[in-house]
Amino acid sequence: MNEEDLKRAFQDVVVASSPPPSMDPGNALARAHKARSKRRASVTGAVVAVLVVGVGLGSAFALNPQGAKEYMTGAGPSSSSSGVPETQWGETWPVGQTDRTATSGPQADRGTQLLELAKASVPAGYDTPDLQYKDPGFRGGMLRGQAQVSSDKGETPEVWEYTAYVPVRKGDKVGRLTVRVSTPNPEDPADPCAILKRPAGGSGSCKTYEVAGKQVATLASMSGPGQPASTWASYRAANGWTVTVGQEEEYAHSDYPKLDAQPFFTPQLAELAADPKFLLGS
Template sequence: MNEQDLKRAFQDVVVASSPPPAMDPGRALDAARKARSRRRSSITGAVVAVLVVGIGLGSAFALNPTGTTEAIMGAGPSSSSSSSGSSSSSSSTVQWPNGQTDRTATNGPQADRAKRLLVELKAVLPAGYEAPQLKYNDPSYQNLDMQRTQSQVMSNHGESPEVWQYWATTPVRKDGKVGWLNVEVSTPDPKLSTDPCALAKAFWGMGGPCQVYDVKGAKVGVVQSNPSGRDQFDKWATYLAPNGQLVTIAEDDKYLGGGYPELAGQVFTEQQLAELATDPRFRVGS
């Protein structure tokens, strides 16, 4: 079993398990998404994730979602963790860029890039649609925001090049009904495949039937349905830009966990998603 197999085993349990009371779905979704998309994480991190699943994933997320995320991502202990005991010296000396305490940048230029992606994502909506900041209706989602951004470093300390991933997600509303639109962009990584469909199928580990679309000579992998059994995106388009940045635009007629009526139809066609993925507005600055 390789690293990807281990991660997918973790993902399957995340989705199959019924959510425990008072869980933090925002953290759980972010943690699962990180684990899904990480072909660069260490083998140790993946093994730890599976072990966490084996001893009770639901309880881990419910009782300590931050700690679970740190175990998956290989982050060092938080400032509230005990400094005594036999904790690994390697985990306690992890160095993150820009003075961060973990992989995620919550402010500064890296965080600003994800916020800019959200602005651009909202700007491309067709007439009649809006992208409001909504709250989850389901009480178990603790009234969290449905519109979010995140910036995180995906490479490990000392690796070159340093790879960053930026993510923005928003509800999309029309006539009181709500769908989901998402953009994810990563900086160049020489380890990535150059095959459009291989890249598209790797998005969140969901796979699916893929077709290559031509957008003025650019090749875009478009997955038109989600066979994974996970109630997430219906379709998405993935494009490896000439500058090496990887862009994925995804949509769904409903927003998972939002509790709102789903949209009567799709926001974008597959061709339109492919065109959006190639749009320079979704490239991040250096």
């Protein structure tokens, strides 16, 4: 029963409850019995329809509160093409934030999720301890994940970047694995090599690997003053998300001895960058 049928059912109830015109008592009695039966059927049908709709919406609300709300208000179901949780903004920053970094809520949870995925990705023979910086100029743990908004309030699309920094240890020597994931950003170049040359400082020659039909760019950067040797791999997914993975023999400013070699061979690093787990459910 649709809205129009329900409306007619209630109208029948109202009309049937109005005083009937004067008529033959016998006919009136017969018509009264007939009208009462018909009225009961109409009212029962209308009530059942209302209950069915109510139960359906109740179940829908339990499973998808936003979707049920949109159905009742006549709005179509909303979807985020980037797969990013909806953000509520305050005066300048998202609610609960004092700068670009989220410290709680669904965005911060994604940063934590990425950190756990990165930790689980290191090769056998290495571990990922929560080390502390030895350099007195740095405080806190070296194992950390974060989420920060790159776009400003009112900009479309909203762009979030999630980063995981993982100390990779073998024996007493420590390097670093960095995983950076970005939601679709219209300012990012389509060429993953161009994306790579920003964090890698533009040095080295970019090489492309094909991983399960996906094109992954890689770039090696030689060590220099204050800059450990590193290798980077970047993959741009069809939905616009980008994943950039970097490895370094040394964890900068940690004052731990550096690794004898980087943990991954370059083709393996490219495979890691193309792993769909880093798209964070997009």
